Amino acid sequence: MDHLAHVSNQPNSQPQSQISHLALDIGGSLIKLVYFCRYDDNCRDDDELRSQNESLGSESDNSRPVLGGKLHFAKFETSKINDCLEFIHSMKLHLGGFHDCTAPSSDKIFIKATGGGAYKFADLFKEKLGVSLDKEDEMECLVTGANFLLKAVHQEAFTYLDGQKEFAQIDPNDLYPYLLVNIGSGVSMIKVDGDGKFERVSGTSLGGGTFWGLGRLLTKCKNFDELLELSHQGNNRVIDMLVGDIYGGTDYAKIGLSATTIASSFGKAISDNKGLVDYKPEDISRSLLRMISNNIGQISYLNALRFGLKRIFFAGFFIRGHAYTMDTISVAVNFWSKGEAEAMFLRHEGFLGALGAFMSYEKQCLDGLTVNKIPQRFPISVSSAGNKIYCSMNGKSNDNESIECTV
Ligand SMILES: Nc1ncnc2c1ncn2[C@@H]1O[C@H](COP(=O)(O)OP(=O)(O)OP(=O)(O)O)[C@@H](O)[C@H]1O
Numbered sequence: 001m002d003h004l005a006h007v008s009n010q011p012n013s014q015p016q017s018q019i020s021h022l023a024l025d026i027g028g029s030l031i032k033l034v035y036f037c038r039y040d041d042n043c044r045d046d047d048e049l050r051s052q053n054e055s056l057g058s059e060s061d062n063s064r065p066v067l068g069g070k071l072h073f074a075k076f077e078t079s080k081i082n083d084c085l086e087f088i089h090s091m092k093l094h095l096g097g098f099h100d101c102t103a104p105s106s107d108k109i110f111i112k113a114t115g116g117g118a119y120k121f122a123d124l125f126k127e128k129l130g131v132s133l134d135k136e137d138e139m140e141c142l143v144t145g146a147n148f149l150l151k152a153v154h155q156e157a158f159t160y161l162d163g164q165k166e167f168a169q170i171d172p173n174d175l176y177p178y179l180l181v182n183i184g185s186g187v188s189m190i191k192v193d194g195d196g197k198f199e200r201v202s203g204t205s206l207g208g209g210t211f212w213g214l215g216r217l218l219t220k221c222k223n224f225d226e227l228l229e230l231s232h233q234g235n236n237r238v239i240d241m242l243v244g245d246i247y248g249g250t251d252y253a254k255i256g257l258s259a260t261t262i263a264s265s266f267g268k269a270i271s272d273n274k275g276l277v278d279y280k281p282e283d284i285s286r287s288l289l290r291m292i293s294n295n296i297g298q299i300s301y302l303n304a305l306r307f308g309l310k311r312i313f314f315a316g317f318f319i320r321g322h323a324y325t326m327d328t329i330s331v332a333v334n335f336w337s338k339g340e341a342e343a344m345f346l347r348h349e350g351f352l353g354a355l356g357a358f359m360s361y362e363k364q365c366l367d368g369l370t371v372n373k374i375p376q377r378f379p380i381s382v383s384s385a386g387n388k389i390y391c392s393m394n395g396k397s398n399d400n401e402s403i404e405c406t407v
Pocket residue numbers: 025026027028029030031056077115116183184185186187207208209210211212224225315316317318319320350
């Protein structure tokens with residue numbers, strides 16, 4: 001990787017049109033990238049992008065370009081940050097930052113970055129790519145990203161209950177207040193009252209990192225998706241102690257608990273006289289997923305109740321669009337709120353922070369980029385006036401789905 005230290009970062013040797021604005025969200029588990037490519041750029045095509053990022057099962061949208069450019073998404077495990085640096089270098093994405101407008105003669109490039117890694121890895125980016133990270137607040141970026149997606153992107157939010165996915169019609173004029181629950185390594189719960197108006201009201205350390213960390217230790221799974229996949233075939237009742245296990249098969253109706261309600265996650269393991277090897281990895285994965293998702297659903301509901309919020313949007317890469325995870329969270333919110341509150345999920349669940357960092361470029365005195373807080377959602381491919389970004393979504397949601405834009 002040492003050769004990356006000698007990469008040219010001479011902005012003036014690159015025509016403006018070739019610059020792809022890059023923003024990063026460097027979290028405890030994953031690094032998320034959002035970058036903009038204009039169609040006249042020398043950006044690699046989607047096949048090349050896919051092959052470069054295939055270790056994470058990434059895909060990208062194959063649809064034909066219709067507007068001025070695309071927002072691209074990519075992610076890497078934080079523990080494999082060198083792969084990420086290689087990717088940025090090979091795509092020349094590090095040239096897509098901004099220059100200090102108070103010192104026009106400076107050739108120093110700044111890249112917008114958020115998440116704890118923007119602090120932790122700042123020196124590494126400087127050393128390997130010759131760029132400085134311009135740090136943006138993580139919570140602010142999450143909120144900016146969420147507001148942008150909810151207002152601008154068609155069919156971004158959806159409910160998921162009993163295997164049924166239903167897209168929500170969000171009126172941008174009736175969006176606030178809502179609770180944003182970002183499930184990353186840890187979980188942040190943010191009450192959002194408007195653009196830039198928010199408060200982090202709660203959090204829990206029992207998050208995606210807990211599921212993946214404990215799951216790895218208990219099942220020997222090699223990657224996160226394998227652990228998630230395992231949970232499909234599992235039966236949590238083998239390990240979880242149910243109300244019926246305690247009450248001789250009957251409900252505890254007086255307090256509203258059915259016999260099948262989990263009374264104690266992993267509770268059966270105390271009395272079964274079995275060791276870890278006696279349990280199937282798929283059952284462990286299922287119990288673990290249920291435990292974490294239920295707990296987050298319950299804490300979220302309690303915070304929604306605290307502030308009288310009816311809508312809870314769940315994001316973060318823990319969710320992975322996974323049916324059982326979303327179903328468990330939805331059931332928990334529905335159960336505890338007696339149907340009063342609603343859980344919703346986002347198609348670009350893991351990229352809120354990176355999108356927020358990307359949008360913070362508009363604070364800089366850039367010649368070529370202003371991100372527009374789009375006032376309307378339908379239609380979204382409005383013609384561009386000035387240097388605004390307008391976005392439209394197409395294709396089904398996946399990791400590296402791109403968003404059509406004009407700048
Ligand atoms: N390929 C993957 N590798 C590791 N974890 C994954 C993967 N895909 C999904 N996950 C899950 O997503 C979580 C990370 O989500 P996310 O990227 O939103 O958070 P983060 O930014 O890394 O964390 P934090 O915000 O707490 O620093 C992991 O802890 C894990 O549960």
